[in-house]
Amino acid sequence: MPSAGIDVGLSIGLTDNCVRKEIMTTTTTTMFLATSTVAALALSGCQTPPAQLEVSGAWAKAADEGMTGVFAEISNPSNQSVTIVGGESEAANRIELHEVADGVMREKPEGFALAAQSTHVLEPGADHIMLMGLNGPLEPGETVSITLELDSGDTLEVVADVRDFAAANEEYVPGHGGEE
Amino acid sequence: MASPRVSRRALVQGAAISAGLVGLGAAGGVGTSTALARRDAQQGWGSDATVPFYGPHQAGIVAVAPAFARYLTFDLLPGTTAEGIRRMLRIITEDSAALAAGNSPLADSEPELAHIPANLTVTLGFGRELVVRAAGPGAVPSWLGPLPAFTVDRLEPRYTGGDLLVIVQSDDPLSVSHAARVITRQTQSFVAPRWSLDGFRRSPGAAPSGTTMRNLFGQVDGTQGPHPGDEAFARSVFGEGVNTGNPAWLAGGTGFVLRRIAMDLDTWDEVDRHDRERAVGRRLDNGAPLTGEHEHDAADFSARDNRGLPVIPDFAHMRRARATSAQEVFARRGYNYEVEQGVGDRPEAGLLFEAIGYDPSKQFVPTQRRLDQMDMMNLWITPVGSAVYAIPPGCEPGGYIGQTLV
Numbered sequence: 118m119p120s121a122g123i124d125v126g127l128s129i130g131l132t133d134n135c136v137r138k139e140i141m142t143t144t145t146t147t148m149f150l151a152t153s154t155v156a157a158l159a160l161s162g163c164q165t166p167p168a169q170l171e172v173s174g175a176w177a178k179a180a181d182e183g184m185t186g187v188f189a190e191i192s193n194p195s196n197q198s199v200t201i202v203g204g205e206s207e208a209a210n211r212i213e214l215h216e217v218a219d220g221v222m223r224e225k226p227e228g229f230a231l232a233a234q235s236t237h238v239l240e241p242g243a244d245h246i247m248l249m250g251l252n253g254p255l256e257p258g259e260t261v262s263i264t265l266e267l268d269s270g271d272t273l274e275v276v277a278d279v280r281d282f283a284a285a286n287e288e289y290v291p292g293h294g295g296e297e
Numbered sequence: 298m299a300s301p302r303v304s305r306r307a308l309v310q311g312a313a314i315s316a317g318l319v320g321l322g323a324a325g326g327v328g329t330s331t332a333l334a335r336r337d338a339q340q341g342w343g344s345d346a347t348v349p350f351y352g353p354h355q356a357g358i359v360a361v362a363p364a365f366a367r368y369l370t371f372d373l374l375p376g377t378t379a380e381g382i383r384r385m386l387r388i389i390t391e392d393s394a395a396l397a398a399g400n401s402p403l404a405d406s407e408p409e410l411a412h413i414p415a416n417l418t419v420t421l422g423f424g425r426e427l428v429v430r431a432a433g434p435g436a437v438p439s440w441l442g443p444l445p446a447f448t449v450d451r452l453e454p455r456y457t458g459g460d461l462l463v464i465v466q467s468d469d470p471l472s473v474s475h476a477a478r479v480i481t482r483q484t485q486s487f488v489a490p491r492w493s494l495d496g497f498r499r500s501p502g503a504a505p506s507g508t509t510m511r512n513l514f515g516q517v518d519g520t521q522g523p524h525p526g527d528e529a530f531a532r533s534v535f536g537e538g539v540n541t542g543n544p545a546w547l548a549g550g551t552g553f554v555l556r557r558i559a560m561d562l563d564t565w566d567e568v569d570r571h572d573r574e575r576a577v578g579r580r581l582d583n584g585a586p587l588t589g590e591h592e593h594d595a596a597d598f599s600a601r602d603n604r605g606l607p608v609i610p611d612f613a614h615m616r617r618a619r620a621t622s623a624q625e626v627f628a629r630r631g632y633n634y635e636v637e638q639g640v641g642d643r644p645e646a647g648l649l650f651e652a653i654g655y656d657p658s659k660q661f662v663p664t665q666r667r668l669d670q671m672d673m674m675n676l677w678i679t680p681v682g683s684a685v686y687a688i689p690p691g692c693e694p695g696g697y698i699g700q701t702l703v
Contacts, residue, residue: 258387280404280483282406
C-alpha cells in the first residue's frame, strides 16, 4: 500500500459551530506514483469528522471527444462507511458513476459504497467514473481533476493522469439520465 | 580468477536463495496483495533485485549491465511538439520508475508481469530531431547527428538513426519484454516504432556476476574500461573535470553511439584458433593480452616474438582500438544478438555495440577511423546500423528524464 503521509489539521474545532472548513490531505504514494494525489475534504457538517479517503493510482483514458473513464484505488481507512455519490469536473459537462455488468456499462445511481477500513478499486470492466461530454481532448501525459461528492456532503479531489488505453470500450447503455 | 567484488556478490545471492527468505514487507501500488503473494524465495534475485531509478545519472548507464537488453528506437510523429515531448517524457519516467521498483505502472493491462524487475533499468537517449523540436537547434550538441561515413559500413537505413532511443535492461527477459511493451503502448500518441532488437549475455547465475561477457565469436568482449565505478568513468563518460563544450542541459548526461555490427559466423568458422587470437590480440581462453597471463594484464605492444614480429600484431583489434590520448578514452558495452531474417535466409548474428562518452566526435570517431583503416576483425564484422544519441541526466522523484531540456 502507498505509505500515506497524511498531515491533517484534526485540531479543527468541532465546537466551531458548523463553520465550513477545508482540510487538505496529501497522500504520498511511495514506490508507485511519481505524482502525488491530493485529497481535499471539505467539512460541511459539525457532527463528526469526515472519513478521510485516500486516492492512489488515479488515471483517465485518453479521448479526443465524447466520454471517457477514470480509474483509481480509493481507500477508506476510517471506521465509518462512506459512499461516493457523484461529482464534477471542469473537463466535462458532468460525471457519472458507472458499473459494468455482463459487459454492459451502466450508471450506478446508488454510488460507490466504501465500508469502514476498505478499499474500492475503480478499474476497466468494473466500477469506474465516467466523464460525460468532454469539453476538449484529454491527451496522454496531461492530468484531469475531478471533485467527487460524498454522502456526507464532503468532497474528494482526484487528480488523474491521462494515459493511452485500448480497452475500457464497454458498450454503454444509457439509463438513469445518462446518455451522450 | 574472480575478483573479490564478484565473489561477494555471488555469495550474497547464494545465501539469500538458500535461506528462502520471506517476502518484502513494504510494497507499493495497485495489486500489492498479488505482488506479495509472489514475492517468495526469489529474494535477492528477481522480485526484490532492484536498481534505483532516480539519481544524478540514468541508472542504466552506471549500473552493472544485466543479462538481457532490448533496444527500441522511435521516430517522433509529425505533430509531436515540445509540449508533447514533455508529456511523453513524464509518462516514460513514471512508468520506468514504477517498473524498476517492481510495481505496475498506470493503465498496465498485464500488471502481474511487472512484479519481478530483476535489476530492470530503462535508459533514454535523444536523437537530433527530438532535441531540435524540444528546444531548438541551439540546444543540439555539436556531435549529435550521423557519424562520418566509414568504408567498412554497410548501413541499412532501417537500422540507422531514430529520434528516441529506449534501452530496457533486466536479468529477466520477460520483464524486458513487458517493460518494452508498456513504454511502446504509452508513447504511441507521440512516436512511432522504428526498429527494436533484443540483446543477450549469459543468464544471471550461469557465470559469476561481473564476468566480462563473451561475444558470438567466443571472444571475451568488453575487458577494456573504463567501467562504471572506475575513476576514469566519470571523466570520460560524464565529462567531469572536462570542458566538454556540451550544452548545459546535458550536464550529468553523456553521448552515446549505438552500432549494430553483424558478425559473419560462417567465415569465422574458417579461421583457426591461433589466427583468431592474433586478430584481436587476446587469448580466447581468458581474454588476456597475448603478452600477458590474466584478462586485466596491461598489454605490451612493443613485445616481439623470437622471429622479431610483434606479439600483438599491427592489425590486431586491441592495438588499433586503444586510445592514443586521455581524451579518446570512452566506455564501451555490448550485447549479442541473433535474429531470423526469413525463410531460407541465415540468421543475422552480431553485437549491439555502445560507445559511451561525452563527445563521440573526439572519442569514438577517431578510434573508429583507425579501425576503419586497419583491423583484422573487419574481415568478419560489418556495421549495418548506426545512430548517435544524447543521454540526458537522471532525475529525482517528481521530476522527469529530459527536464533539463524541455
